[in-house]
Amino acid sequence: MEFICKDSSLSQKEVFKFVKNVKQKLTPEKLVGVKNSQSWLLLDFVKEIFKLTFEMAPDYKKLRLLLINCLEKQGNVLNN
Numbered sequence: 001m002e003f004i005c006k007d008s009s010l011s012q013k014e015v016f017k018f019v020k021n022v023k024q025k026l027t028p029e030k031l032v033g034v035k036n037s038q039s040w041l042l043l044d045f046v047k048e049i050f051k052l053t054f055e056m057a058p059d060y061k062k063l064r065l066l067l068i069n070c071l072e073k074q075g076n077v078l079n080n
Helices: 012-025 028-032 038-051 060-073
Strands: none
Touching: 028 038, 038 060
16 A cells, blocks of 8 residues: 555554545546546446445446447447
8 A cells, every 4th residue: 555655654554544435435437537538438337336245246248348338439349
């Protein structure tokens, strides 16, 4: 966790607490950034990821489809 508070005197426990707090406030919209940017195309994918709990198994087919849709929105032509 050096990248978070390299020059800080926080303990490891305090750093984890800080990271936990940041993660709890994070939303899919904040993660993908500015609306109408290329990263905004990932919003549906990120929302799906945020729905997952630790116990849940990801629906990889659905996630793959969301990523393919994102690439197609960018004008990419995909070959199967």
